[in-house]
Amino acid sequence: xxxxxxxxxxxxxxxxxxxxxxxxxxxxxxxxxxxxxxxxxxxxxxxxxxxxxxxxxxxxxxxxxxxxxxxxxxxxxxxxxxxxxxxxxxxxxxxxxxxxxxxxxxxxxxxxxxxxxxxxxxxxxxxxxxxxxxxxxxxxxxxxxxxxxxxxxxxxxxxxxxxxxxxxxxxxxxxxxxxxxxxxxxxxxx
Amino acid sequence: xxxxxxxxxxxxxxxxxxxxxxxxxxxxxxxxxxxxxxxxxxxxxxxxxxxxxxxxxxxxxxxxxxxxxxxxxxxxxxxxxxxxxxxxxxxxxxxxxxxxxxxxxxxxxxxxxxxxxxxxxxxxxxxxxxxxxxxxxxxxxxxxxxxxxxxxxxxxxxxxxxxxxxxxxxxxxxxxxxxxxxxxxxxxxxxxxxxxxxxxxxxxxxxxxxxxxxxxxxxxxxxxxxxxxxxxxxxxxxxxxxxxxxxxxxxxxxxxxxxxxxxxxxxxxxxxxxxxxxxxxxxxxxxxxxxxxxxxxxxxxxxxxxxxxxxxxxxxxxxxxxxxxxxxxxxxxxxxxxxxxxxxxxxxxxxxxxxxxxxxxxxxxxxxxxxxxxxxxxxxxxxxxxxxxxxxxxxxxxxxxxxxxxxxxxxxxxxxxxxxxxxxxxxxxxxxxxxxxxxxxxxxxxxxxxxxxxxxxxxxxxxxxxxxxxxxxxxxxxxxxxxxxxxxxxxxxxxxxxxxxxxxxxxxxxxxxxxxxxxxxxxxxxxxxxxxxxxxxxxxxxxxxxxxxxxxxxxxxxxxxxxxxxxxxxxxxxxxxxxxxxxxxxxxxxxxxxxxxxxxxxxxxxxxxxxxxxxxxxxxxxxxxxxxxxxxxxxxxxxxxxxxxxxxxxxxxxxxxxxxxxxxxxxxxxxxxxxxxxxxxxxxxxxxxxxxxxxxxxxxxxxxxxxxxxxxxxxxxxxxxxxxxxxxxxxxxxxxxxxxxxxxxxxxxxxxxxxxxxxxxxxxxxxxxxxxxxxxxxxxxxxxxxxxxxxx
Numbered sequence: 001x002x003x004x005x006x007x008x009x010x011x012x013x014x015x016x017x018x019x020x021x022x023x024x025x026x027x028x029x030x031x032x033x034x035x036x037x038x039x040x041x042x043x044x045x046x047x048x049x050x051x052x053x054x055x056x057x058x059x060x061x062x063x064x065x066x067x068x069x070x071x072x073x074x075x076x077x078x079x080x081x082x083x084x085x086x087x088x089x090x091x092x093x094x095x096x097x098x099x100x101x102x103x104x105x106x107x108x109x110x111x112x113x114x115x116x117x118x119x120x121x122x123x124x125x126x127x128x129x130x131x132x133x134x135x136x137x138x139x140x141x142x143x144x145x146x147x148x149x150x151x152x153x154x155x156x157x158x159x160x161x162x163x164x165x166x167x168x169x170x171x172x173x174x175x176x177x178x179x180x181x182x183x184x185x186x187x188x189x190x
Numbered sequence: 191x192x193x194x195x196x197x198x199x200x201x202x203x204x205x206x207x208x209x210x211x212x213x214x215x216x217x218x219x220x221x222x223x224x225x226x227x228x229x230x231x232x233x234x235x236x237x238x239x240x241x242x243x244x245x246x247x248x249x250x251x252x253x254x255x256x257x258x259x260x261x262x263x264x265x266x267x268x269x270x271x272x273x274x275x276x277x278x279x280x281x282x283x284x285x286x287x288x289x290x291x292x293x294x295x296x297x298x299x300x301x302x303x304x305x306x307x308x309x310x311x312x313x314x315x316x317x318x319x320x321x322x323x324x325x326x327x328x329x330x331x332x333x334x335x336x337x338x339x340x341x342x343x344x345x346x347x348x349x350x351x352x353x354x355x356x357x358x359x360x361x362x363x364x365x366x367x368x369x370x371x372x373x374x375x376x377x378x379x380x381x382x383x384x385x386x387x388x389x390x391x392x393x394x395x396x397x398x399x400x401x402x403x404x405x406x407x408x409x410x411x412x413x414x415x416x417x418x419x420x421x422x423x424x425x426x427x428x429x430x431x432x433x434x435x436x437x438x439x440x441x442x443x444x445x446x447x448x449x450x451x452x453x454x455x456x457x458x459x460x461x462x463x464x465x466x467x468x469x470x471x472x473x474x475x476x477x478x479x480x481x482x483x484x485x486x487x488x489x490x491x492x493x494x495x496x497x498x499x500x501x502x503x504x505x506x507x508x509x510x511x512x513x514x515x516x517x518x519x520x521x522x523x524x525x526x527x528x529x530x531x532x533x534x535x536x537x538x539x540x541x542x543x544x545x546x547x548x549x550x551x552x553x554x555x556x557x558x559x560x561x562x563x564x565x566x567x568x569x570x571x572x573x574x575x576x577x578x579x580x581x582x583x584x585x586x587x588x589x590x591x592x593x594x595x596x597x598x599x600x601x602x603x604x605x606x607x608x609x610x611x612x613x614x615x616x617x618x619x620x621x622x623x624x625x626x627x628x629x630x631x632x633x634x635x636x637x638x639x640x641x642x643x644x645x646x647x648x649x650x651x652x653x654x655x656x657x658x659x660x661x662x663x664x665x666x667x668x669x670x671x672x673x674x675x676x677x678x679x680x681x682x683x684x685x686x687x688x689x690x691x692x693x694x695x696x697x698x699x700x701x702x703x704x705x706x707x708x709x710x711x712x713x714x715x716x717x718x719x720x721x722x723x724x725x726x727x728x729x730x731x732x733x734x735x736x737x738x739x740x741x742x743x744x745x746x747x748x749x750x751x752x753x754x755x756x757x758x759x760x761x762x763x764x765x766x767x768x769x770x771x772x773x774x775x776x777x778x779x780x781x782x783x784x785x786x787x788x789x790x791x792x793x794x795x796x797x798x799x800x801x802x803x804x805x806x807x808x809x810x811x812x813x814x815x816x817x818x819x820x821x822x823x824x825x826x827x828x829x830x831x832x833x834x835x836x837x838x839x840x841x842x843x844x845x846x847x848x849x850x851x852x853x854x855x856x857x858x859x860x861x862x863x864x865x866x867x868x869x870x871x872x873x874x875x876x877x878x879x880x881x882x883x884x885x886x887x888x889x890x891x892x893x894x895x896x897x898x899x900x901x902x903x904x905x906x907x908x909x910x911x912x913x914x915x916x917x918x919x920x921x922x923x924x925x926x927x928x929x930x931x932x933x934x935x936x937x938x939x940x941x942x943x944x945x946x947x948x949x950x951x952x953x954x955x956x957x958x959x960x961x962x963x964x965x966x967x968x969x970x971x972x973x974x975x976x977x978x979x980x981x982x
Contacts, residue, residue, distance in 0.1 A: 013678040013680075013712075013716055014715040016681060017630060017678040017679075017682060043670075043674055044670075045671070063769060063814060064715075089814060090810075090813055092859050093817070093821070093863075098918070102908070102911040105962065106908065106955045108955065108958065126965045126966075127961075140722065140723055142776040
């Protein structure tokens with residue numbers, strides 16, 4: 001059982017003051033093995049904060065990030081899964097599933113995590129799973145008017161991943177989960 | 191020249207004294223066993239003579255005293271048992287007065303006196319009075335103090351307190367109090383005198399000795415505090431006035447300080463409350479060298495705790511007008527002690543404020559009053575430079591923040607900003623950060639323009655360069671932290687009422703514009719997004735309310751936004767400005783304001799053309815432009831054409847061929863929007879793809895020419911995916927054979943290079959793309975049919 005926290009689009013301090021207190025109290029150091037972040041933190045303070053939750057932090061560049069050195073895309077292997085990470089402003093049309101599927105094929109990953117739309121989604125398509133953890137602070141977006149703060153926790157266990165999405169709705173944290181199974185260990189099936 | 195006694199000398203004398211006591215005690219015990227009164231008296235007097243020494247320091251004398259004390263206990267047992275010595279206690283009392291020297295005489299007398307009182311053959315008060323007066327005969331400070339201490343010890347359980355067996359018509363509590371007061375007074379006089387003996391060189395040694403002795407004096411106050419029957423009335427009328435009289439009149443700094451502390455610690459808080467005026471008056475009469483601040487602080491702390499102990503107590507505070515009295519006393523102390531450094535005055539104010547916040551938290555007028563007094567004091571010095579005083583002022587300003595979790599309350603204190611004005615620039619910023627942290631921690635929301643104005647005045651040290659500051663001096667990280675705090679703060683300013691919210695935004699803008707080019711990149715973005723939030727709120731509420739004069743309209747706000755983002759050109763930060771313009775463009779489009787949206791795009795394009803030269807920055811910028819433009823539906827045909835034409839042109843002119851290729855095929859989406867009303871110009875979309883293909887080919891040829899081998903086929907596969915995308919969406923201009931040709935092309939590219947060698951065995955991207963095609967074929971229905979036409 002490997003816990004992976006996926007979050008992004010915090011936009012601190014441009015569009016939000018901080019993570020919601022209820023989220024902060026849930027994100028306790030030492031419980032999570034990896035963090036993958038879709039970008040747009042935007043400042044070093046948030047980077048440092050995420051590092052305290054888990055030192056294995058993977059992050060890609062959002063268009064408002066202060067640190068221009070983050071890569072545009074990143075791939076990593078956790079257990080049996082290959083994960084891909086990209087902020088998403090590079091994939092046009094923004095939020096379009098088919099275009100994201102193309103990126104997924106290009107990166108050759110089972111799970112693609114992207115952001116930019118500030119809307120939680122988790123799609124299974126032919127090539128794998130696309131997950132968008134939404135905005136952890138509920139920052140406003142031109143794409144999505146009604147943003148609830150959200151983040152995703154993935155529990156990777158063998159060939160199975162359970163995706164837990166945490167959303168702050170009207171002051172209460174609501175949790176939902178989705179199950180995904182991988183067919184086999186090899187990713188590119190002929 | 192007289193040699194000062196060294197430690198070794200004292201040890202020797204002590205040893206000698208102890209030996210003397212032991213020696214005489216031995217014979218005394220023999221006499222006790224024999225019930226020989228004469229011998230007992232003789233040897234006990236000799237033993238007690240050791241206490242006549244003047245060579246020992248208090249610590250050592252105490253050692254000696256304790257030995258004697260233990261022996262005297264046995265002596266007392268003997269005196270008590272008339273059957274052993276045959277003398278009635280009255281006669282014994284007479285007999286011991288024949289001892290040669292006064293000190294042994296007095297110790298014996300006190301011991302017999304104890305027995306006398308116990309026998310109840312004389313009223314307790316009479317004996318006590320006799321003893322306390324006769325002790326006057328010993329005027330040597332150390333010897334006198336220990337003697338009177340002995341008297342106090344043996345008399346303790348024999349005082350005629352209420353409920354004691356020694357109480358009666360002739361003996362009252364008053365008598366007990368009188369006795370203790372008198373002993374106390376005499377002991378204090380003796381104690382104070384130590385300072386006045388000996389030359390100045392030994393003064394330091396004497397101070398040390400005095401401190402060692404002070405508990406002997408203080409004990410009397412403890413006793414007074416414990417006597418049964420001393421009620422508030424008696425305390426008020428007799429005990430306190432007499433004690434204070436001695437305290438003030440002795441004019442001794444050490445004694446005054448110690449005794450005031452004692453009084454405050456020993457007696458109950460309700461008594462202090464009821465005698466507040468008297469206590470405070472005494473405080474102002476103390477010697478100027480006494481640290482009255484600490485005394486007053488201790489008093490206020492105790493009263494604060496008392497107030498916290500139970501809510502019923504509070505009305506007592508109001509009844510005695512505690513605050514007014516304390517406030518006046520403090521004012522008087524500060525005024526009269528003109529040499530008191532500013533830090534002292536500030537410390538007093540902090541104590542008073544702490545007291546007020548605990549006892550009268552709802553009285554904001556009291557709090558403001560204290561701050562006002564502080565301002566007056568601070569104005570009397572030209573410039574505040576003492577770091578410790580500064581710290582106290584910060585503590586003074588922080589206290590209301592911590593108490594009233596709502597910053598808005600602190601903002602109503604009229605003297606608060608005035609106090610802040612007296613801080614130096616560095617401390618001012620520290621305070622400003624504390625204010626912001628308080629707001630963030632408590633999640634406070636400041637919701638009116640007026641309050642925002644006050645708040646930004648308070649934190650002006652962070653907002654702009656104050657006179658005399660040089661921002662160059664500031665550590666870069668600290669500066670960023672400051673500015674990011676201000677940025678975060680902006681999100682705590684909110685009001686649901688659009689008119690008020692717009693006012694708030696304008697106030698904030700006014701202040702931020704004074705920040706200078708170093709601050710703008712931090713502070714402008716949150717302001718912009720705050721304004722955009724308002725715009726979207728207005729838009730969702732359903733447009734202008736016709737007939738009413740409202741200033742809060744999207745159009746108006748976009749004007750403000752335009753002017754605001756423009757200011758960034760002075761920094762300059764074109765990349766940030768471009769992103770902000772695009773955000774505004776999309777918002778304007780959602781509000782159906784075509785001219786505003788077009789204007790924002792124009793500004794963004796100008797920045798792209800003129801200010802963004804870095805290739806990597808250009809790539810990101812062009813994708814943002816394309817991505818935004820793709821989503822905008824407010825433009826008429828002409829405007830849209832102009833903008834898309836420009837965007838495609840920029841894309842084709844990026845420096846690196848792969849970047850060109852990708853940007854150009856991204857432009858294909860400008861001509862095909864998947865909405866119901868979206869533009870679906872299949873031909874122009876395909877034109878983009880073909881152009882991208884040409885660029886990809888050119889890129890391959892360049893790679894061949896420069897490196898002798900082809901580059902990767904990624905670009906081709908990407909374009910293939912786009913062909914498939916539009917084919918699936920129903921672009922009539924894309925045929926299955928187009929796709930097939932492209933697949934062949936890729937295969938060819940993969941198989942050989944110029945020299946006919948087999949190069950790339952497989953490309954995962956290509957493989958998964960083909961897999962996707964096969965998957966779609968199996969779907970059945972319209973999709974399946976479509977894909978069936980593609981021959982692999």
